Amino acid sequence: MTWPSGDSEMARRIRDHHWSATPLGPVEAWPPPLRAAIDLILPAATPIGLYWGPDFALVFNDAWRRLVGAKHEIALGRPAREVFPEIWAEIGPMLAGVLAGQGAAQVRDRRLPLDRAGRIEDAWFSFSFDPILLADGSVGGILNIATETTGRILTDRRREEAERALRDSEERLRLTVELVPAMLWWCDADGNNTAINHRWRSYTGQDRSDIQDDGWLDAIHPDDVEATRAAFAHAYATGTPVERQQRIRRTDGAYRWHLVRHVPIRGLDGAITHWFGAAIDIQDLCVLQERQQALVAELQHRTRNLLGVLRALADKIMARSTDLADFSTRFSDRLAALARVQDLLSRLAEGERVTFDELLRIELAALNGDAGRVTLDGPTGVALRSSTVQTFALALHELATNAIKYGAFSQAGGRLEIRWRVARRPEPWLHVDWRERHVAMPATPRENGSGRELIERVLPYQLGAETTYALRADGVHCTMALPVSTHRAAGGEPPMAPPG
Incomplete structure (x- = not known):
């Protein structure tokens, strides 16, 4: 019977490889745990490699082959130190520890800069090194189950950068909104108020709960209320901006003239998504x-x-x-x-x-x-x-x-x-x-x-x-x-x- 069985690429390569020229020697001399481990990894969909003996000679399945890129062409049967010189400082001590009987090792999202296509590129992996025991109880080799997490790491980083940029942008916007000498507010597409800035609260004494259901009109001069209500109703019905001068009550009861602008914000489809408004004190100008x-x-x-x-x-x-x-x-x-x-x-x-x-x-x-x-x-x-x-x-x-x-x-x-x-x-x-x-x-x-x-x-x-x-x-x-x-x-x- 030809061993190992199967028609996968790595099964064929293992059958055809000249093992006598490798640290593992002829296949007939391989210990049963090594052969059993190879039978285990070849049909697996998970990337799995074997590091065998003191030279950590490599044997791997098709999924692991794809994981290491072009290196697979020279990696079969060769010592890991020769195959991965760029990351040996990272993985060498870990392999030596497992081989010495110190137990399994496991890491998550470890950065390992690999040369997989003729150039060093950043890559991240979650992997484990598990010992394979011989009949006498000593460690003969190491089973390496690996998953590349580069895509997730980079996605997470881009998301974190985007979230950080968004937070920074929101903070800049918040500071701008708070520092600008005007009363500002936001409404949804139907005109329901969703937010006001600090200056509105400090000038009128109204909080967000006070301005709901046209409560903000309480701060408008009685002589201006109906005209103001009509102007905003017309804006919501037609989608046209509001620009008018009206008197707004201060917390001390004094009314001051303000220039009020209320404009629609539209999405890519042209539909109004929300409204943005501002009131600037023009009393001194008047x-x-x-x-x-x-x-x-x-x-x-x-x-x-x-x-x-x-x-x-x-x-x-x-x-x-x-x-x-x-x-x-x-x-x-x-x-x-x-x-x-x-x-x-x-x-x-x-x-x-x-x-x-x-x-x-x-x-x-x-x-x-x-x-x-x-x-x-x-x-x-x-x-x-x-x-x-x-x-x-x-x-x-x-x-x-x-x-x-x-x-x-x-x-x-x-x-x-x-x-x-x-x-x-x-x-x-x-x-x-x-x-x-x-x-x-x-x-x-x-x-x-x-x-x-x-x-x-x-x-x-x-x-x-x-x-x-x-x-x-x-x-x-x-x-x-x-x-x-x-x-x-x-x-x-x-x-x-x-x-x-």
Whole structure:
């Protein structure tokens, strides 16, 4: 009978192999345990190899042959050390221990870099080394049952890497969601809320349980609820995004304007899988926009008033000018006064106002009036309404110009007294008394000029002022009363010093 039986490739190779040239010697001399072990492994589907004798000569089945790759062509009957030099440091001590009677050895998922196709490649195996005993009880050889776990190990590693990457990504997303200065939320395809970020909870005081079943609408301003409900219902029905401005209640009960966006997220098939929303606080921006609109409206109002005044002045000056050069001198003088006021206005910080004493000081200083002949008596820091400053400044300029050309500063003995006070009606009003003294008036009174018309007609019409203008025997006496700002309207400060 031909041994070993069977028509497998390894059965044929064992029958045809020249064993006399191997450490195992001729087949006829093999001990029964070796032959029995070979009969056992050849039909097995599990990869099994035999290491026999002190040289650990190799015999194996077809499954083990496929496990070691191209090495099988040279491995049959050869010492294991020659077949597996790249892993001998790993398996050699283990085989020696089993052969010495130290018992079986078993490992799981051991990395063994094998040369199976002309190059070293990482591979992982779970295997056991079990002793095969001879008749005298000594260990004749070792049975090696092996399973390659490379595929599972690499799959597990890829899965672990993917899970780690996913965790890292989720952590980055979580940090982004928590750090971004907006309230964020997620909903399923039907609009049922699935998550909110910390900012929603801290701003509204609502937790996830509070926002279910449209509970989140409790945080919306009552005047905005129905429009908000309708906008979101339309979005879910049509799959279109929501973008609107609405007021959301803070934990202290205050409502602040927010820009709300709620957008659908679609899968590869185009179907909506969930919704993502964000609310960004725009309260400060809304306040700034309202303030800007108010400032623009105020600027337009002031500009219209100023243009009206300039047009009236130009008409009056043109009527009284002898030629174009005379008109240019007179008109430029008024424009310079306006420029000085505009310079004051442009340097004010938000909330600040031009004060009466400051306006009076720059006007008198610009005209080089004799400070020794001026008496100034009134509180400092009386804030003027910004809308009145330009027109009021023109009136002061006309009075000061008249004093230099014809009045207190035109004659050696002339003096100018300017006194003012603040009274409440109940809002604060500034009362100004402009009086020239010791001025020799001409026998024939001068024709009413543009300055007098500005004081008697323009100030009452544009500023709601109360004015009087009289040419007395010793000089001009003018009174002006007009409402002023509440920012710093006060009295009782010591009189300011004359300009010098």
